[in-house]
Amino acid sequence: MVRNPILPGVKAAWPICLGYIPIGLAFGVLAQKAGMTWFQIALMSSIVFAGSSQFIAVSMLAGGSAALAVIMTAFFVNLRHLLMSSSLATLLHNEHRGKLSIFAYGVTDESFAINYTRLLAGDWDLNRSLVLNHTANACWILSTVAGGFFGHLIPAHSLGIDYALIAMFICLLVFQLTSRLIVLTAVIAGMLSVVLALWIPGNSYIVLASVIAATIGLGIGRLSRTFHET
Amino acid sequence: MPDTYVFIIVAMGLVTYIPRWLPLFILTKYTLPGWFKDWLTLIPASVLSALLLPALVTGGDPRHFDIMRPELWVAVPTFIFALATKSLGGTVVVGMVLFWLSGKLL
Numbered sequence: 001m002v003r004n005p006i007l008p009g010v011k012a013a014w015p016i017c018l019g020y021i022p023i024g025l026a027f028g029v030l031a032q033k034a035g036m037t038w039f040q041i042a043l044m045s046s047i048v049f050a051g052s053s054q055f056i057a058v059s060m061l062a063g064g065s066a067a068l069a070v071i072m073t074a075f076f077v078n079l080r081h082l083l084m085s086s087s088l089a090t091l092l093h094n095e096h097r098g099k100l101s102i103f104a105y106g107v108t109d110e111s112f113a114i115n116y117t118r119l120l121a122g123d124w125d126l127n128r129s130l131v132l133n134h135t136a137n138a139c140w141i142l143s144t145v146a147g148g149f150f151g152h153l154i155p156a157h158s159l160g161i162d163y164a165l166i167a168m169f170i171c172l173l174v175f176q177l178t179s180r181l182i183v184l185t186a187v188i189a190g191m192l193s194v195v196l197a198l199w200i201p202g203n204s205y206i207v208l209a210s211v212i213a214a215t216i217g218l219g220i221g222r223l224s225r226t227f228h229e230t
Numbered sequence: 231m232p233d234t235y236v237f238i239i240v241a242m243g244l245v246t247y248i249p250r251w252l253p254l255f256i257l258t259k260y261t262l263p264g265w266f267k268d269w270l271t272l273i274p275a276s277v278l279s280a281l282l283l284p285a286l287v288t289g290g291d292p293r294h295f296d297i298m299r300p301e302l303w304v305a306v307p308t309f310i311f312a313l314a315t316k317s318l319g320g321t322v323v324v325g326m327v328l329f330w331l332s333g334k335l336l
Contacts, residue, residue, distance in 0.1 A: 018319025047243035075245035082249035089257035104251035160330030167325025189276035190283035197284035
């Protein structure tokens, strides 16, 4: 059964691209203000391809942080992708490992949200997921470089650019709220995350809060047998 | 400086790629136990929430609790818009516009 993966993949990636344009431009502007050239911006967007860590890295570098601190922060900020890949893995059983290795490169919050939902629904496959990932990737690289080029034309903090990332996460969270148990777990995760963020410096609070909240949610779901209800 | 940037970028790339890759490479060959799969269904929402909430109610260096932040107030209509439209691009634009307006009005 051969289904053309390209058109559906690109179509499904379109909202991600729309979301990436303001965020990518914002990143490019900030990176340019921090002294990065368009080439370094293109390099970072191609090699790392992880918006939130790119934002954080650039602000750390502008603040004079050491290389090791930047790299370790990127590791912890992006560690959540490990969990997302694990969730995706449950839906990609026995797929070709070379393809999976390419697919892994494109696992981001946004591509995860859409690919996971679609794969779960059943009208999706790894090929379409790959097309989606790389369409979004191209859009990201282009947006960030464009931001770098036009950055000097845009004053800092203008047009609500600082909020682009937060707005994106709000929408991605909304995509995930598909059952009452998940909503409850998200609330616990959020509250726990705030407590840990206030208590522990650095970014470890993200993974800690997520893992603990998911475990609590698992317990609640199993005990009340509400796991597969919406 | 430019050489350090390239080194940092490559290193960031590695520490980002490996966590994305490892579960896909390893876990897709095994059938995972039910409780683990159930746990994993809760992870995406937990991670996104854990990322989001501190950005809304904490700030500064060192971090402190602060609910008088425009990030929080703007989040409410943004969230409602996202719930209503499920549009990623739309939500981002709405959030940015509202945040920009809040800067003008407050």
